Amino acid sequence: MKISKKIERAEKENRVWWSFEYFPPRTAQGLQNLLDRIERMRALGPEFIDITWNAGGRTSDLTSELVKTCQGLIGIETCMHLTCTNMPKEKVDNALREAKQHGCRNVLALRGDPPAGKDEWEAVEGGFVHGIDLVRHIRKEYGDYFDIAVPGFPQHVLLPPDELVFEMKCLKDKCDAGVNFIFTQMFYDVDIFFRWVQAVRDAGITVPIVPGIAPIQTWNGFQKATMLAKTVIPQNFLEALEPHKNNDEKVRAIGIQLVAEMCRKILAADLGIKGLHFYTMNLEKATKMLLEELQLVPRVETVKPLPWRQSLTPSRREESTRPIFWANRAKSYLSRTENWDEYPNGRFGDSRSPAYGELDGYGVWLKQTKDEAYKIWGFPSTLADVHALFARFCLGEIPSLPWSDTSPSPETSVIANQLAKLNEIGFLTINSQPAVNGARSDDRIHGWGPSNGFVYQKAYLEFFVSPGLLDALIPHIERDKLITYYVINKRGDLRTNTHSEGPNAVTWGVFPGKEIIQPTIVEAISFMAWKDEAYELGRKWANLYEPDSPSRKVIADLMETSYLVNVVHNDFKDPNAIFVPFMKAAEDYAASQHTAN
Incomplete structure (x- = not known):
C-alpha cells in the first residue's frame, strides 16, 4: 500500500501511527543481523519502514536487497531512498525498475549529500541536478505507481526571510511536481518545528508532514549527529543530559523522557499530524523504550494482517x-x-502443477551453522535425548529446531505443557x-x-x-x-x-x-x-x-x-x-x- 493511503486511513480512524528508518550496513554479516533486527522490530508495529541510499549509491545493491527482503520475506511495506549524487539516469532507472519488481510503492527522492571526499555537491554527467528533477523523472516514467516523498528541513525557518521564501518556493515546486508527503530532518526544538510547519502551510503546501524523530542513544552519538546536521539543541536538553555524559544508560533514559515529551507536544498540537518517523540508527532498544514511554501499542492488524507472514511482492500481494x-x-x-x-x-490452487x-x-x-547447531541442540545420543530436546523447544527453552526457523510462536505457550508431554512419550x-x-x-x-x-x-x-x-x-x-x-x-x-x-x-x-x-x-x-x-x-x-x-x-x-x-x-x-x-x-x-x- 502507498504510504499516503496509510496516512489517510490513520487520519480517518483518528489514531497515531509510526514508522522506522534503517541504513544498509557495509558487510554481509551486518546485513543479516539487521534483517533479524528488522524482523524483531516489526513486532513493534511500524506502518512502514524506509531504507536509506548512500551518496552515489555506494551501497545501492544492499539497499535493493534490503527492500526486496523486507517486502518479500518480512512482509513490511518499504520506502526506498533515492539520491541524485553520483547517479546517472541509467542507474536511477535501474533502481526504480528493481524497486517496482520487488513490490515497493514508495520512494524518498533527494538531491543527496556531496560525494565522499568533496565539500561541494555537483551533478554527475547524465544525471539530475536538483531533487525536483528526480521527482519529475519518476512521475514521467512511472505515472502514479510510486508515492514520492521529499525531505523537509525545519531549521530553514531560522534563515533570513528572503532565503526562507526561496526554500519554501523550492519545496512547493516539488510538491506541485507530484510529491505526496514530506519527511522532516531530525530536530529537538519543537517550537522551531511548529514555526516551520506554519511556514509550509502558509506557502500553500498541503501534503502530509511526517516529523523525523531521533531517539537519543548515547551522549557522543547525540553530539555527533546534531553537529553533523547543525541541529539546534534546546538548553533544557543540554542541562538534563550533559551531567551524565559518561553514563550511556542514564543518557538514554533521560533522552527518552525528553524526546517523548516533544512527541506528545507534536501529537497534541492542532497540526493534523498523527504520525512519527523514527530514525533508529539500526538500533532497537531506544526506539522500543520511546514507544513504550509514549504508550504506543502495535495494532494486531499491522503486525499480523494474516496468521502467516504475508509477502508484498507483486505476484503475492x-x-x-x-x-x-x-x-x-x-x-x-x-x-x-x-x-x-x-x-x-490469489488463492492456493491446484498443487498438481509440475513446478510444485x-x-x-x-x-x-x-x-544454523554447525557450531550454532551444537550450541543449541548439543549431542543427542539416544532417542530419549531427542525426545527431551523437542520437549524443551516446546517449552521455549531452546530457540529453534531444524523444522522451525524461529522460537515457538506465542500461541504455542497455550499448549506448551501438552506438547512437551507428547514429545517426551515419542510424538x-x-x-x-x-x-x-x-x-x-x-x-x-x-x-x-x-x-x-x-x-x-x-x-x-x-x-x-x-x-x-x-x-x-x-x-x-x-x-x-x-x-x-x-x-x-x-x-x-x-x-x-x-x-x-x-x-x-x-x-x-x-x-x-x-x-x-x-x-x-x-x-x-x-x-x-x-x-x-x-x-x-x-x-x-x-x-x-x-x-x-x-x-x-x-x-x-x-x-x-x-x-x-x-x-x-x-x-x-x-x-x-x-x-x-x-x-x-x-x-x-x-x-x-x-x-x-
Missing part, C-alpha cells in the same frame, strides 16, 4: 491461502512456490496450533486481521513417530469421528481417513464487511511435497555430526524409520480433545512393551 506445513519455514515456502504455474491467482514440490531449484538448508512435534473458538481479532496471542473481527482455528498437530507408537495411535484416532489425519513415510506411501481431495481449512476469520477468510489449509498433495523437505531437514541435521557418532546414528535412524503424520481435530470448540487419543495410545504402547518384555 493477493495471496490469501497457504498450506500449514510451511508455517515455520516461510522462506522455504516462498522459494519453493516462486515458479508455480498458479501464481498470481521441486527441491533441486533451491535446495533444502538449515539456518516428535514439528508444527502445531491450538483450537480457537472466536477470539477477537485484536487478541494478543491468537488475533490477526482487521479490527472488530473474530478468528477461529482447528487444533492441529504434525509430528514424526515410530511405527509401533503409530499403530497404537491410529485406532484411537479413528474412533473419534471428528479427527482427520494423513500419514506418510519417507518413500511417499500415503494413507488417510479423509475421503475428500479438497482442502481442509484449519484457520478462518470473520470480519465486518468481508467474506469469511480461510488463510490456512491442510491438503494431501502439498503434504506429500512438504514430506520431502521434512525428511531432508532431518537428514541434514544428522549430517552435522561425525559419520560414526551416536548423534548421527540416532537422528539418521529416526528419519529412516519414522512416519510423518498430521492430525486435525475438527471440533474447534474443544481445546483439549486433540490430545486425548495420544495419551491413550501412549498407555497402550507402554503396556504392550511391558508385556513383550
